[in-house]
Amino acid sequence: VRIKGDYKYELGELSSTLNYMAQEIVRSNQVKDDFISSISHELRTPLTSIKGWSETLDSGGYDPEETKIGMQIIAKETDRLIGLVEELLDFSKLQQNEMKLVKGIVNLRELLQEIILNLWAKAEKKGVTIKLESEEKPIIYGDANRLKQVFLNIVDNAVKFSHENGVINLYFTMEEKFVTVTVRDYGIGISEEHLRRVKDRFFQVNPLNGGTGLGLAITQQLVELHGGTMEMESELGHGTSVIVKLPLPEGKIPVAGGLENGE
Ligand code: ADP
Numbered sequence: 001v002r003i004k005g006d007y008k009y010e011l012g013e014l015s016s017t018l019n020y021m022a023q024e025i026v027r028s029n030q031v032k033d034d035f036i037s038s039i040s041h042e043l044r045t046p047l048t049s050i051k052g053w054s055e056t057l058d059s060g061g062y063d064p065e066e067t068k069i070g071m072q073i074i075a076k077e078t079d080r081l082i083g084l085v086e087e088l089l090d091f092s093k094l095q096q097n098e099m100k101l102v103k104g105i106v107n108l109r110e111l112l113q114e115i116i117l118n119l120w121a122k123a124e125k126k127g128v129t130i131k132l133e134s135e136e137k138p139i140i141y142g143d144a145n146r147l148k149q150v151f152l153n154i155v156d157n158a159v160k161f162s163h164e165n166g167v168i169n170l171y172f173t174m175e176e177k178f179v180t181v182t183v184r185d186y187g188i189g190i191s192e193e194h195l196r197r198v199k200d201r202f203f204q205v206n207p208l209n210g211g212t213g214l215g216l217a218i219t220q221q222l223v224e225l226h227g228g229t230m231e232m233e234s235e236l237g238h239g240t241s242v243i244v245k246l247p248l249p250e251g252k253i254p255v256a257g258g259l260e261n262g263e
Helices: 007-058 064-095 108-126 144-160 215-225
Strands: 104-107 129-132 139-142 167-174 178-185 229-235 239-247 252-255 258-261
Touching: 007 064, 064 215, 104 108, 104 144, 108 129, 108 144, 108 167, 108 178, 129 144, 139 144, 139 239, 144 167, 144 178, 144 215, 144 239, 215 229
Parallel strands: 129 167
Antiparallel strands: 104 139, 167 178, 178 239, 229 239, 252 258
16 A cells, blocks of 8 residues: 555555455355255255154065165165265366366267256256257257256256256257357246346255255356356346357367267
8 A cells, every 4th residue: 555645545546445345255154155055955855754754674584675765765865965065076176267068079969869868857856848849950069967966056956947748959059160059947037136146156045945056056157167157147037048159169079979060
C-alpha cells in the first residue's frame, strides 16, 4: 500500500477489498462445509444399509430368497459407494490437471444408444421415455469411457428431474467442424438464479435430493478436455436442455469396415 498521496482513499479501498475477500472466504468455507456434510450423508446411507443387512444375514434363520435379497442390496449399496469414491477421485484429478484421456474413435450414436439402454430400467420406473431423434451417425475422436460418463450424467439428471411419464429427446445438430448433442427434458426446470450456479462444483438446488453437486462440474470439465463446450438452458417448470458441442475430426478417419468422415 502506498502511504503517500491520498492515503485515506487508498486505505478505504484496501479495507473494502479486504472486506470483500473475507466475505468470499466465509462463503467458500460455507460451500465446503455444506459439501462435507452432504458427502458424509452420501457415505453414511449406503454404509448403514450394508451394516444392517450383513448383521441381519449373519444372525441366520433367513430363507434363501430373503438371503438373496439382502445380498443384492449389499452389492447395490457397495456399487453406490464405489461410484461416489470414483466421482471424488475424478474431481480431484481434474482439479490437479491430472486427468488423462485415452482417445480413440467414438461413434456417438452407438454411445447414446448404450446410455439409453443403461438408463432404461430407471426411466421405465417413472414411465419416462428417452428418444434418440436424429438419424446422423457422428464419429468423433475422444475417450469413449469419459464421454459415456458425460452423457450418462446428463441423461441421468434428465430422468431424475423429469415428471412421471415424461419424454426426453436426444438429438444431434451437425455443423462443419462440430457436432452438437442436445439432451432436452420437460421436467421441473431450473430458475434463472440457480442456472447461473448449477455447473459450479458442490452446488445443488436441493441438497435433499442426494448427490454431491460434483456431477455437472466434472461433466463440463471432461467436455472441455475434449475441446468442446457445455451450455444449459432452462425454464422453471418447463424443463431443461443441456447442449454439448464437440469438435469433429478433420478429414477422413478410419473406422471398422472402411473409411468414414465425421458426418
Ligand atoms: P449431482 O452430482 O449432485 O447430481 P449435478 O452437478 O449433476 O449434481 O447437478 C447439480 C444440480 O443441478 C442438481 O442438484 C439439480 O438441482 C440441478 N439439475 C441438473 N440437471 C437438471 C435437470 N435436467 N433438470 C433440473 N435440474 C437439474
